[in-house]
Amino acid sequence: MHARTRWLAVVRTPLGAAALLLLVAMVTLAVLGPAIWGDRAVQVDTDAIHQGPSAAHLLGTDGLGRDILARVLVATRMSLGLAALAVAIAVGLGTLIGAAPAVLPRRLGRLITGAVNIAVAFPALLLALFFAVVFGVGTQGAVLGIGLAGAPSFARLTQTHSASVDGLDFVAAARVAGVSRFRILRRHILPNIAEPLVVNATIGAGAALLAFAGLSFLGIGVQAPSYDWGRLLGDGINRIYSNPAGALGPAVAVMLAGLAFNLLGETAAAVVGGRARTRPGRAPTVPPTAIDETVDEAVDNDVSDSLDTLEDIVLRIDDLRVSFPAGKDWVTPVRGVSLTMRAGEAVGIVGESGSGKSLTALAASRLIEEPGVVSAGRLDFCGIPLLGTPARGTRRVLGRSLAMVFQDPMKSFNPTMRVGRQLAETAVEHQGLDPRAALARAIDRLDAVRVPAPARRARQYPHEFSGGMLQRAMIGMGLMNTPRLVVADEPTTALDVTVQRQVLRLLAEVRAETDAAILLISHDIAVISQMCDRVLVMYAGRIVEDLPVTELRTARHPYTRALLDVVPDLDADRTSPLGVIAGRPPEPGQFPTGCAFADRCGFATAACRDEDPQLSQVDSGHQVACWHPVDGEHSVAKQAFVPVETVKAGEIGG
Numbered sequence: 001m002h003a004r005t006r007w008l009a010v011v012r013t014p015l016g017a018a019a020l021l022l023l024v025a026m027v028t029l030a031v032l033g034p035a036i037w038g039d040r041a042v043q044v045d046t047d048a049i050h051q052g053p054s055a056a057h058l059l060g061t062d063g064l065g066r067d068i069l070a071r072v073l074v075a076t077r078m079s080l081g082l083a084a085l086a087v088a089i090a091v092g093l094g095t096l097i098g099a100a101p102a103v104l105p106r107r108l109g110r111l112i113t114g115a116v117n118i119a120v121a122f123p124a125l126l127l128a129l130f131f132a133v134v135f136g137v138g139t140q141g142a143v144l145g146i147g148l149a150g151a152p153s154f155a156r157l158t159q160t161h162s163a164s165v166d167g168l169d170f171v172a173a174a175r176v177a178g179v180s181r182f183r184i185l186r187r188h189i190l191p192n193i194a195e196p197l198v199v200n201a202t203i204g205a206g207a208a209l210l211a212f213a214g215l216s217f218l219g220i221g222v223q224a225p226s227y228d229w230g231r232l233l234g235d236g237i238n239r240i241y242s243n244p245a246g247a248l249g250p251a252v253a254v255m256l257a258g259l260a261f262n263l264l265g266e267t268a269a270a271v272v273g274g275r276a277r278t279r280p281g282r283a284p285t286v287p288p289t290a291i292d293e294t295v296d297e298a299v300d301n302d303v304s305d306s307l308d309t310l311e312d313i314v315l316r317i318d319d320l321r322v323s324f325p326a327g328k329d330w331v332t333p334v335r336g337v338s339l340t341m342r343a344g345e346a347v348g349i350v351g352e353s354g355s356g357k358s359l360t361a362l363a364a365s366r367l368i369e370e371p372g373v374v375s376a377g378r379l380d381f382c383g384i385p386l387l388g389t390p391a392r393g394t395r396r397v398l399g400r401s402l403a404m405v406f407q408d409p410m411k412s413f414n415p416t417m418r419v420g421r422q423l424a425e426t427a428v429e430h431q432g433l434d435p436r437a438a439l440a441r442a443i444d445r446l447d448a449v450r451v452p453a454p455a456r457r458a459r460q461y462p463h464e465f466s467g468g469m470l471q472r473a474m475i476g477m478g479l480m481n482t483p484r485l486v487v488a489d490e491p492t493t494a495l496d497v498t499v500q501r502q503v504l505r506l507l508a509e510v511r512a513e514t515d516a517a518i519l520l521i522s523h524d525i526a527v528i529s530q531m532c533d534r535v536l537v538m539y540a541g542r543i544v545e546d547l548p549v550t551e552l553r554t555a556r557h558p559y560t561r562a563l564l565d566v567v568p569d570l571d572a573d574r575t576s577p578l579g580v581i582a583g584r585p586p587e588p589g590q591f592p593t594g595c596a597f598a599d600r601c602g603f604a605t606a607a608c609r610d611e612d613p614q615l616s617q618v619d620s621g622h623q624v625a626c627w628h629p630v631d632g633e634h635s636v637a638k639q640a641f642v643p644v645e646t647v648k649a650g651e652i653g654g
């Protein structure tokens, strides 16, 4: 559901419609009330002091003989206006504070987060009273007091929602593309948290209204001769026994307005929340995007020089380790991965869930965030050492030369931005194109990846695309620049079989046309064998076999053989269950001293449990880490390994 549709859905509910009607009536009253009843509200009549309800004065009169009903109606403007002002301060300040940790240095960010956590622990009304007294008794003090008191909860809301959006793939995509933190916040994070902020601001307006009424009632809010509902309520309460209507009038007004804001906010929250539940995960692809303009000229030149003088090695990883803190200890889900990729080479990483495939790719894209720690003897991308160079120095090369395609295409795009604009953003920042030229290039790239009616599609939002088409658009985003490496992490898992094939074919085309290297991650060895020249088989954070695809039939590691065994073929008996590898891989914190596959391996001996075998050469370009490598040919079904046809030249380039 698009944002407008969702809000329409809110007002279509009986509760939402009633709340909106009530709110519209209140706002109309606030606008017109003073003009209609303004004179009557201030008209002093010494002959009609402290009267009860009558035909002339439906709610009676006050101590100066002024009509209480007229005053309640006129006070609508001040009551709603002050509440709106206080909420605007709370939302503005709260969003600013909540977003700050995303752009500030990490330590300062943590300090701010801690301060917000402490402030949230105080009751808002107590804070409002405190600030109101600090800023001085009166309207201004009350507005500032209530505004500041509301800010921590909006700051917390911004932090929480930013954190959840921050984990989505399109933000990772922007990050790897070198988009600055501030821009990511402004373009990708804030628009995606606007909805919960608006919903909470609506509810917050109701709370601010009540807080104002409370402060004015206590005499530290609006001061005479001004008046709001709280002041009128205070006056009315003093004479509640002689004229209860005088107190009831402003009380009902506060209640109705509070109800209108709260009901509208709550209904919206329910609908928006429902949406969140009904949208199961969106897709990610990380394209190369813009360059950070703050990159030093010197670093810039370094990178360009390196790009120019590069040989054909695109990625070189030696002894990569990725660790995360686990209680007082660390776990190391990736332990000692080495890999070299050359231009135009397609390498597949295959392995069960949790074997460390994605972490390896994320480390190569510099996307492992604290508290994760990446170490390696060498981690070079296009000749740039990623680990030794400050982040801003690597942004340009990653942004220009690395494209990423993730599993779920819906998560790869910012749902609040049109697809064409998201592609164009890359070219605006990276290639310095003006927005019009960048959009033209985006349309051209969409066309190149065979998105039909690209000009029209470019104007659409991600939710208007099918999964397969969005995945193609994501690959198109990678082609806005000239990628040297495309990392595709389970790019077809979320797609149906025919679309899978189209996407794989497109990746093969990209490779053929641009000479980009492809690092394809999959748990499906059949997919890898269709696309790649070389397969790396990962198990429990290590590469256990590295071999050319053409030699899969003579794979030597029992685990690789087991993976081949579970590939179904057309001759398989459909009545019998699909093959599985018995047992489970060990968790990262429980890797054994010996071979991690030993417990599931039919060939394991005591030696396997004592010492972990290292990768060693068994044939040209074929390494295996096993004490008892298997001999002989595997009877792999032919149809499982039909290569994806490559493309005609000239279709992708540009």
Ligand SMILES: Nc1ncnc2c1ncn2[C@@H]1O[C@H](COP(=O)(O)OP(=O)(O)OP(=O)(O)O)[C@@H](O)[C@H]1O
Residues within 6 Å of the ligand: 324, 333, 351, 352, 353, 354, 355, 356, 357, 358, 359, 360, 372, 523, 587, 588
């Ligand atoms: N941020 C993290 N903190 C702690 N452990 C993590 C973190 N990210 C991943 N891991 C662990 O690292 C291991 C490897 O994760 P990774 O995502 O690389 O696996 P994978 O082989 O890509 O599997 P999948 O196919 O399920 O994505 C998993 O056991 C996972 O639980």
